[in-house]
Structures are given as C-alpha cells and as structure tokens.
Amino acid sequence: MKDSIDYKKVAKEIREIILETTRTNGGHLASNLGVVELSIALHQTFHSPRDKIIFDVSHQCYAHKILTDRKHKFSTLRMTHGISGFTSPQESPYDLFFCGHAGTALSSAIGMAVARDQLNQNYHVIAVIGDASLTNGLTLEALNNIGETRLIVVLNDNGYAISKNVGSIAKYLNEMTRYYVYNRIKNFLKKYVTILPGGKSFIRFLMTLKQAIKSLLLPSSFFEHYGLKYIGPIDGHNMNELLENLEFCKRQNRPVLLHVKTKKGYGDPNAEKSPEKMHGISLTSHHEQSYSTIFGKKICDLAKQDPRIVCITAAMAGGTGLSLFQKQYPKRFFDIGIAEGHGITFAAGLSKAGLLPVCAIYSTFLQRAVDNIFHDIALQNLPIVIAIDRAGLCANDGPTHHGLFDIALLRNIPNLVIMQPKDTDELEAMLEAAIEFRKPCCIRYPRETKIVSIKNNSINEKVCPKICLGKSEIVVQGKDICLIALGEKVYLALEIARKLPQFSFTIIHGRFVKPLDHEVLLECAKHHLSIYTIEDHVKSGGFGSAVAEFLIEQHLPIHIHIFAWPDTFIPHASNNEDLENMFHFTVDDMVKKIQTDQGCMSML
Numbered sequence: 034m035k036d037s038i039d040y041k042k043v044a045k046e047i048r049e050i051i052l053e054t055t056r057t058n059g060g061h062l063a064s065n066l067g068v069v070e071l072s073i074a075l076h077q078t079f080h081s082p083r084d085k086i087i088f089d090v091s092h093q094c095y096a097h098k099i100l101t102d103r104k105h106k107f108s109t110l111r112m113t114h115g116i117s118g119f120t121s122p123q124e125s126p127y128d129l130f131f132c133g134h135a136g137t138a139l140s141s142a143i144g145m146a147v148a149r150d151q152l153n154q155n156y157h158v159i160a161v162i163g164d165a166s167l168t169n170g171l172t173l174e175a176l177n178n179i180g181e182t183r184l185i186v187v188l189n190d191n192g193y194a195i196s197k198n199v200g201s202i203a204k205y206l207n208e209m210t211r212y213y214v215y216n217r218i219k220n221f222l223k224k225y226v227t228i229l230p231g232g233k234s235f236i237r238f239l240m241t242l243k244q245a246i247k248s249l250l251l252p253s254s255f256f257e258h259y260g261l262k263y264i265g266p267i268d269g270h271n272m273n274e275l276l277e278n279l280e281f282c283k284r285q286n287r288p289v290l291l292h293v294k295t296k297k298g299y300g301d302p303n304a305e306k307s308p309e310k311m312h313g314i315s316l317t318s319h320h321e322q323s324y325s326t327i328f329g330k331k332i333c334d335l336a337k338q339d340p341r342i343v344c345i346t347a348a349m350a351g352g353t354g355l356s357l358f359q360k361q362y363p364k365r366f367f368d369i370g371i372a373e374g375h376g377i378t379f380a381a382g383l384s385k386a387g388l389l390p391v392c393a394i395y396s397t398f399l400q401r402a403v404d405n406i407f408h409d410i411a412l413q414n415l416p417i418v419i420a421i422d423r424a425g426l427c428a429n430d431g432p433t434h435h436g437l438f439d440i441a442l443l444r445n446i447p448n449l450v451i452m453q454p455k456d457t458d459e460l461e462a463m464l465e466a467a468i469e470f471r472k473p474c475c476i477r478y479p480r481e482t483k484i485v486s487i488k489n490n491s492i493n494e495k496v497c498p499k500i501c502l503g504k505s506e507i508v509v510q511g512k513d514i515c516l517i518a519l520g521e522k523v524y525l526a527l528e529i530a531r532k533l534p535q536f537s538f539t540i541i542h543g544r545f546v547k548p549l550d551h552e553v554l555l556e557c558a559k560h561h562l563s564i565y566t567i568e569d570h571v572k573s574g575g576f577g578s579a580v581a582e583f584l585i586e587q588h589l590p591i592h593i594h595i596f597a598w599p600d601t602f603i604p605h606a607s608n609n610e611d612l613e614n615m616f617h618f619t620v621d622d623m624v625k626k627i628q629t630d631q632g633c634m635s636m637l
C-alpha cells in the first residue's frame with residue numbers, strides 16, 4: 034500500500050496549504066515546512082489516535098492537522114472560531130494535549146506509556162520534540178525518568194530554536210552527525226558486500242567489530258546513558274529512511290530515540306534562507322513603535338551609560354526586541370535557551386556578583402520561572418529588572434500564550450515591584466526608574482499597542498512626569514466616579530468618561546500594582562461613590578483585586594467593581610477585538626455596566 038502512495042505529491046500539497054494559509058493567517062511557517070515528511074511518515078507508520086503522537090510545543094503540528102481530518106478547515110487557522118495553531122483536544126481526538134509551552138512532550142509521553150502498561154493496554158506512545166526543546170529543564174528531568182518505559186522519542190533536529198540553537202547539547206547534537214556517515218557506510222556494506230562471495234561472513238565479522246568501531250569513531254551517546262536506544266541521525270526529508278526507521282522503532286520493546294535531521298523551512302527558498310525570520314509569520318508586524326522595539330532600543334541606551342547592564346533572553350531575542358542589544362553588546366548578552374527558570378536564577382548570580390541583569394521574557398513563559406523569582410530574586414532582594422513582554426491578550430496564539438496571569442502569580446511575593454506603563458514613553462521612563470530603584474522590578478507590557486506614543490501628547494505629563502516608587506498618576510480629577518486603570522487601559526477609561534458626560538470622573542493610571550498607591554486610593558475612596566478598576570489580566574489576583582483588598586480594610590462606604598478577564602481560558606481569535614466582544618470587555622460594555630450601577634444606586 035505504501036508503495037502506491039506518491040509521498041512527494043502529498044508533501045508538496047501539504048506545503049502549498051501551509052504556505053498559503055500562513056500568508057493570510059500568520060503562524061509558524063518554517064518549523065512546519067521542515068516536518069512535512071516526518072508527519073506523513075508518522076501517520077503512515079502509526080495508527081493515531083490509537084497510537085499517541087505528542088508534539089512538543091506543538092507549533093509544528095500543521096501537517097499533522099492537515100493529515101488528520103482538518104484539511105478542509107485549515108484556512109481558518111488561528112482565526113476566530115477557527116482551528117488552533119497548536120494541538121487542541123477540543124478540536125480533534127488526534128490532538129492529545131493543549132500545548133504551546135516547550136518541554137512538556139517527554140514527561141506527558143512517559144506518563145501515558147506508564148499508564149498504558151499499568152492498564153495492560155497496547156499502543157505506541159511517540160513524543161516528537163525539537164532540538165531546542167530538548168534542552169529544556171523539564172525534558173532533561175523527564176529523560177532522567179524514562180527508565181525502561183517503552184516509548185519512542187523522535188528528535189526533530191533542525192539546529193534552530195527560533196534563532197540558532199545554543200548551548201552544549203546543541204554542540205553535541207552537531208557532533209552526532211558523525212553517526213550519519215557511519216550509518217551510510219554500514220548501509221552501503223550491508224547492501225553491496227553481502228552479494229559478493231564470502232560477503233556475508235565478512236559482514237558478520239564487521240558487525241562483531243561494530244561496537245568497537247562505534248566507540249572509536251563516535252561520541253558516546255548521551256541518550257544511551259539515560260537508557261534509550263539511539264538510532265540515527267537519519268535524513269528527515271527522505272521518506273524511505275523515515276519509514277524504515279520508524280518501523281524499526283515500533284518493533285523495539287524499550288525506550289528508543291530516533292534522531293531525525295531536518296531543514297527548517299524545507300521546500301520554500303525564503304524560509305530555508307531565513308528560518309529565523311520565517312519561524313513565525315505575524316499579521317501585526319513588529320512596527321517601530323511596538324513595546325518590544327522601544328524596550329530593545331532603550332535598554333541599549335541605558336547600557337551605554339551603565340556598563341554593568343547585561344541582558345538575558347530564553348531563546349526569544351527577536352520577539353523581545355533584544356536582537357539590537359545582542360548586536361551592540363554581544364559580550365553582555367546571554368541567550369540561555371528555552372530555560373526561563375535557569376535564566377532568572379542565572380540573573381540572580383550575575384546580580385549578586387555586581388552586574389545589573391535585565392531579563393526579557395514573555396508573560397506566559399515567565400510562568401515557568403515563578404519559583405525562581407520567589408526564591409532566587411525576591412527573597413534575596415536582588416536588583417534585577419524583569420521585562421514581562423506579551424502581558425495581556427495574544428489573540429492568534431490563544432490560551433497557551435495570553436499573558437493574563439503574571440500579576441496574580443507575582444504580586445503576593447514580598448520585595449517585588451510590579452508596574453505597567455500606559456504607553457511606550459512611559460515604558461522608557463519605567464526602565465530608567467527600575468534600574469534606579471535597586472530592587473527586583475517587573476515591568477509588564479502588551480504585545481500590541483493601540484496608542485502610538487506621541488511625544489507631548491502623553492496625558493497629564495505635568496502631574497507626575499517622573500516614575501516615583503509606588504505612586505500612581507492622577508490623569509483627571511473629578512468627583513462622582515473614579516476609574517483606576519492599569520497600562521493602556523487608562524485610554525479606555527478616558528473614552529468611558531467621554532461617553533458618559535453626565536458624570537464627573539476621576540481617572541487614575543495605577544502605574545504600580547506593587548507597591549500600591551494607598552494614599553491616592555484612600556483619597557479616592559473617601560471622595561467618590563464608586564471605584565471601577567480596569568486591567569488586561571484575569572480578575573482573580575489581579576490589579577483590581579489588589580485595590581479591593583486594600584479598600585475592604587478601610588471600612589468606607591464605597592462601591593467597587595473590577596473590569597478584568599474572567600476565570601476561564603480565553604481561546605484564540607483573529608484579533609483582540611473579537612475576544613473583547615466575545616467576553617463583553619469593550620468600552621460599550623463598561624459604559625453600560627457603569628450606567629446600570631449608577632442608575633441602581635440613585636434609586637437607593
């Protein structure tokens with residue numbers, strides 16, 4: 034049956050669908066182009082969903098989706114009510130986990146394989162993991178636990194994370210390509226020498242020498258120390274090699290690792306040439322005024338003045354805007370790989386020894402490092418700046434990528450300072466302040482800005498031009514209703530006030546989640562009937578919740594309402610506006626709520 038399939042044709046068609054869809058919808062292009070043959074071979078060899086194929090990060094699951102009943106829906110990728118850019122069990126029984134963070138595949142695969150054995154079931158468990166995700170701490174912990182569990186690990190080695198893969202494991206994998214030459218020689222001998230007279234016994238002789246030759250020629254296999262049988266490396270674009278080796282893996286009664294070499298972006302000349310740029314195609318292109326770009330430029334300016342400043346990224350130099358710093362200060366720049374926890378604790382060491390570390394990490398990935406922040410930074414009260422990028426909605430990527438939990442995870446940790454700027458000008462001011470505070474400081478800011486920061490248009494510049502620790506900014510002084518907003522939501526508060534001219538509004542930009550501006554909050558509570566807080570974060574444990582906690586202890590007759598995201602996982606969508614409409618989080622929804630509240634209160 035396999036011989037009758039024109040794999041080249043299938044692969045070509047899949048690549049065309051991926052290219053066309055990512056052109057209009059954005060998404061992970063280069064990683065997906067690289068695993069087309071591998072995905073076809075996996076589905077040809079195994080019987081998913083009976084056999085369990087688990088993708089690490091799962092950003093490389095497009096061919097898998099196309100091959101598993103979602104070809105007709107693929108044009109809706111990452112769109113509102115469309116299919117997800119990651120695996121999603123809600124969407125298909127072929128997708129096992131909601132996944133978007135690196136390093137989870139091996140742990141969950143071991144779990145499933147152990148459960149299968151305990152329940153006396155019989156299916157294959159296959160973890161597909163990239164070379165960069167392999168370096169993740171969680172993966173290494175899982176490797177240490179594989180023992181004799183029967184499972185198959187497919188290592189998709191393209192030499193890249195988003196940028197070039199870093200660290201000793203990357204170097205080691207590179208060295209393993211020597212196996213490639215060895216395998217070629219072995220296969221050649223098997224194929225041609227056996228047909229010669231006496232060839233078979235010559236081969237047998239060679240095979241007895243195999244282990245000796247292997248240990249002489251090749252670096253010892255890292256994976257074999259963990260109990261996995263190492264196979265490869267093989268050419269991940271050669272269907273015969275893939276099918277033959279996956280069949281071999283299937284027959285093994287122990288953990289095996291198949292090392293597959295692929296080319297990121299394979300099949301598209303642009304993506305092959307610039308795999309880093311084409312890792313992800315963004316619809317909202319990274320414009321000059323994005324928070325990440327401004328952060329990158331400002332940190333370079335500050336580094337010019339202070340030679341102690343060093344920057345750390347966990348494999349996200351481009352996304353966080355740190356590429357500029359990397360170029361200007363290569364010796365002061367550290368890409369530590371997909372290792373957020375290590376990055377934070379590494380920063381603690383740098384700080385203790387006299388440097389001024391700035392770590393730029395996406396809100397959702399920082400969740401991995403909460404204990405490191407608690408234990409290694411806050412408890413030590415070390416002066417480190419954590420730039421929390423992508424705080425708030427990240428519409429296209431969905432629940433694994435929205436940055437909606439960082440405040441709740443961090444604001445209960447003593448010593449931390451947490452702030453959010455209302456625009457990119459204020460981000461610059463906050464970075465300067467954070468360096469001056471000499472404390473552990475987090476600055477959260479969103480991916481997208483609706484407000485292009487225009488100098489001289491910064492609201493109420495006179496009131497508090499400087500960022501003072503724990504001081505909010507009074508934008509408008511009124512007397513009926515007080516709106517306290519965090520970050521860009523202050524512009525939304527101004528819009529609410531414009532739509533409700535019958536009320537006199539006080540509008541405050543909170544600036545600090547921690548320490549909170551108790552003085553201003555108290556004044557507001559004393560002189561207004563209602564306080565509304567607005568933030569781009571979940572309600573529980575967020576900024577509004579901090580305001581409410583403080584005010585509840587003041588025993589004042591004040592009505593408080595928190596505008597924030599509900600206690601549920603927010604799905605992906607074409608854009609943030611669709612999600613705001615879906616969850617009634619628009620200006621008009623807030624206006625309506627305030628009108629209803631005030632109407633009710635006036636009847637009392």
Ligand SMILES: Cc1ncc(C[n+]2csc(CCOP(=O)(O)OP(=O)(O)O)c2C)c(N)n1
Nearest residue numbers: 064133134135163164165166193194195348
């Ligand atoms: C914990 C975590 N940190 C960062 C990321 C961002 N990220 C998405 S894909 C990727 C690179 C993954 O590289 P690799 O596993 O080698 O797969 P490839 O894209 O090269 O196929 C990174 C860093 C993430 N998904 N999860």
